Amino acid sequence: MQVYLDNAATTKMDKVVADIMQTYFIDKYANPSSIHQKGEEVYNDVEKAKDKVAKILNAKAQDLIFTGSASEANNFIIKGVVRANKDKGNHIIVSEIEHPCVLGPAKELVKEGFKVTYAPVDKKGRIKMSELKDMISEDTVLVSIMTANNEIGTIQNIKKIAKLVKKSGAYFHTDAVQAVPYLELDVKDLGVDFLTLSAHKFHGPKGVGMAYIDRSVKINPLISGGEQNYSLRAGTLDVAGIVGFSKALELAYKNREKKIEKIRELRDYFLEQVKKNIKDVHLNGHEKFRLENNLNLRFNGIEGEAILMDLFNQGICVSTGSACSAKNLRTSYVLQALKINSDYLNSNVRFSLSKNTTKAELDYTVKKLKETVARLRSFSPIK
Template sequence: MIRQVYLDNAATTPVKKQVLDEMLPFFKEKYGNPSSIYRLGQETRNAIDEVREKVANVINAKPREIYFTAGGSEADNWAIKGIAFANKDKGNHIITSKIEHHGVLHTCEYLEKNGFEVTYLDVDENGIVNMEQLKDSITDKTILISIMFANNEIGTIQPIEEIGKIARDNKVYFHTDAVQAIGNINIDVEKLNIDLLSMSAHKLYGPKGVGALYIKQGVKIHPYMHGGAQERNRRAGTENIPGIIGFGKAIELAYETLDEHNERLTKLRDKLIRDIKENIEYVRLNGHPDKRLPGNVNFSFEFIEGESLLLSLDMLGICASSGSACTSGSLDPSHVLLAIGLPHEIAHGSLRLTLGDFNTEEDVDYVVESLIKVVDRLRQMSPLYENVKKK
């Protein structure tokens, strides 16, 4: 029987048993509509409010500043479109980076077709935003800066506090996509000067289809969805009660064991990086060597295609990816890897391995052993590699 090793935790995570157990009663026994005034409805309303408080406490926000969504992409869309249309009387300029998740990039592209101007900041070879370019890009028409907290492909963590200060000093709203950061990093929205922050439950062992947007009190933003009075008239639609309950338990568990989680994953990550570098030639670690998420490993393997690498690993029971889960079906090289300066041919040979709470040292050993064999086999079929060997 083929061993299965799941190393795509940046794409999604399995729901933990404690999370599922917390959700189950809300499918059958506690099923009331939170907008109802009778006891069954008020019971679910109170449960949602408790989760709102849990999420708020984790990021040092107020419960009334937390709005539940259907996930991170919706939160990104709401933050950017909501700010853009609510503040167009002040200006029409938005600043973001070239390595954002497509939930941000495609939203910005949509706004460009609707009269807004967008500046896409460069990043250095490690994926850090060019801070001088950020400062120089701000004009009297700038209404929003949207920079992700940590990159979903290469794991690089941005200087969020510095970006937040620049935004605050220039009286510009600051949004950060923290989907990969929540559950891996301590976040204080007040200290970091964050006005809007996107989250998603399924990246931290919660259910899919639920997330949240933090909106600082006083921020001028349009509602995302019109209809009922849910989420204080800003996001209509009956709440996903089991999902919200699961999100609350998942985020609670994540921050109860955050230090232990980070220490263990960092140790496994560093071992995986070290063992790959020591045993496979012509490889490049992508992302910042130190300022990176604890479970993120991203390598480019020269002379081979990423798709062939993924399929070969899958046959050995190893689940990995070549980048964002939202673009895994694309044949184009990663926009993140191109932005950090990799040529197309090397960007095509990228592999993202993301560790999680259920991975072990034995998993790492198995993956490295498998990679050595797979990379060697694929390179033997590469004319480019043959030319390098002859030289």
């Protein structure tokens, strides 16, 4: 049996999304910036696709900039906003458990004279609000805190954080890449100035990200040299990608409640079965404020990497942390931020489900996991 439980890394594209995208490679191939009829036809399709996304996010279509990834969108927002608003100050706050594509640009900005402070989280991965409050100063230009963490699935109270940040006069960005379809992403209700998404995390195409930006805020372009995207990101529009993104997002939010209820039930069933069959297993992150598709588990006494390899040999795909760090065996900085006992920092496995996950797949995984853990523990020096 083949089981894919690495949906936080990426998801399988929906067939309808792939079919729609195909149209724009073969038939409707004109450049949306061309002024002839074929170009205009494609331009209109892009506009319709953007309108659909805007409606779901309760944003304006002109506030959406499609990019080549969420990593690009995060770089664009973080660098673009602080560089354009130097008159407001030189201080940035990011949480210590942000994705590397937020931590990276923040670090780069230090070389340009900006100050970066890292907002700490508690043992379950939630932002310590009073510490965040104390960090914000008159010089703070931008605060970036992710909606939900990719490794441990912990969800932040973005509405509350945005309110606190906005009250101080700073701008607020949230990386919501892992949140679709698990949370409603109404940018007005959340009170965010900037938000990032990535299509491949919700059964859309890889290589298509999106930056929601409140256009009343000054922002520098990341790629200049063309008038596309209101001169904020030059380059011929990725028509197939934008249409694919839009369709995938529309499908993600269709019957959302029912879909996530099913995923939650399966995840809870899986956890119950794992605990029933395997001793000394602990949940990392928050039991309540966590994404419905995420289970990050700690198997004391054995290496997560060894579990991963063993499961892979039995047809099961899981992960030890984020996809970006999976190939270099670094200890997870996210788990370190939770102050987990250092003996257990490398004993973790992330299981991430999707709407395609079945009970039979989970039963098979529990069976194989039980055998794997028993075998590895039998020769583990750590008891």
